[in-house]
Amino acid sequence: MEKNEIPEVVIGRLPVYIQKLNQLLREGREIISSKELAEHIGTTASQIRKDLSYFGGFGKQGSGYNIIKLLETLRGILNLNHPWKVVLVGAGHLGSALLSYQGFLQKGFEIVLALDSNPSLIGTKIAGIAIEPVERLEEFVKAHQVKLAILTVPASEAQKVANRLVESGIEAIVNYAPFTLKCPEGVHVSDIDPVLLLQKMTYYLE
């Protein structure tokens, strides 16, 4: 089965399954049916079984899925069985908060590099990570061979920095800047301007 045969929307749901299965495992559960998992997440049993069936059959008729086994399978599919290096660009408010956030490392994402353009930040450390000058982005990104980037720069800089990241070999960008990026095919982008999320909700209010 070719990778690009599987709908992106299916891939996007796998981390949610992982998140919930981890929680169930911590609670001591060993087996779960698609029906019960669906109820926990707020989806349908059909959708879960269909999603998993793109990759094979991991369940057992009559009982359901072994949580540990399913977690291992899903982690394998998403290439989460080894740690990933991440570069963060923009060590302002949001950037430094993400540098201090312990959740990344816990889940296998290590921020190995932090860049900023502000001279008063360069050379300082946040959560043990030294802030390097953004001028040397290409050099550092290539040296670390990092593929993932988190972008927390001002809107006016976002596209320029994204272009430089892609030039340097970055293949996926989580973009918090209030600017919708345009990147070449093959580069995966999640635009998650916090304001945009609020703006689409207000349609349904009042």
Place this chain on the structure above:
Amino acid sequence: MEKNEIPEVVIGRLPVYIQKLNQLLREGREIISSKELAEHIGTTASQIRKDLSYFGGFGKQGSGYNIIKLLETLRGILNLNHPWKVVLVGAGHLGSALLSYQGFLQKGFEIVLALDSNPSLIGTKIAGIAIEPVERLEEFVKAHQVKLAILTVPASEAQKVANRLVESGIEAIVNYAPFTLKCPEGVHVSDIDPVLLLQKMTYYLE
């Protein structure tokens, strides 16, 4: 036309149009065609025209859309013509970064209330906003009549806090916690655990 006839995916794209139209306006543009706007955003002219057509016809054959007029229309559709009050729960790393983020106020979202359970934070101010005890959530949320919430609490607290928010009248939640919320119909939730975004990208890498 009933509100719930319009696909949610269409509503979700309107803020992106607003974002890009604002930028074009700042650059001095007055008129834009669906074709050019699509190129800027990385979508298709067909989709933009179809999306807008749910709400009426705002363009002019032969030339395109008046940017100022279209912005006003889109802001009206999304109820963005008046400011919105927001409550933030969880003033840890990410929460305090969002409290300090100026982008919300600039775009009409005012964080009027910040809550935390940590006694050493309560009473302190972050970016001019006093941190109040989360025990008094119901009281404060009702008093402020706030409809929007940002959740930046640990995973273990997320669902409990969300339930209390909904009970108190909150109708939309932007959830940064690494926990996928289950909320009643009619409550709008955006789950944006930063780790989940990275996890779906690694599928395509390596």
Place this chain on the structure above:
DNA sequence: TAGATTGTTAATCGATTAACAATC
């Protein structure tokens, strides 16, 4: 007028849901 672009319809494409034989 001639060229350009809209708004809308129909065709296509893709995702979700329902149903059920297979089987633990």
Place this chain on the structure above:
DNA sequence: TAGATTGTTAATCGATTAACAATC
């Protein structure tokens, strides 16, 4: 065995794209 649940197929539903008459 009887009950439960999977994996998969077919049916349904919904979103995107293409095409074009209308018209600025």
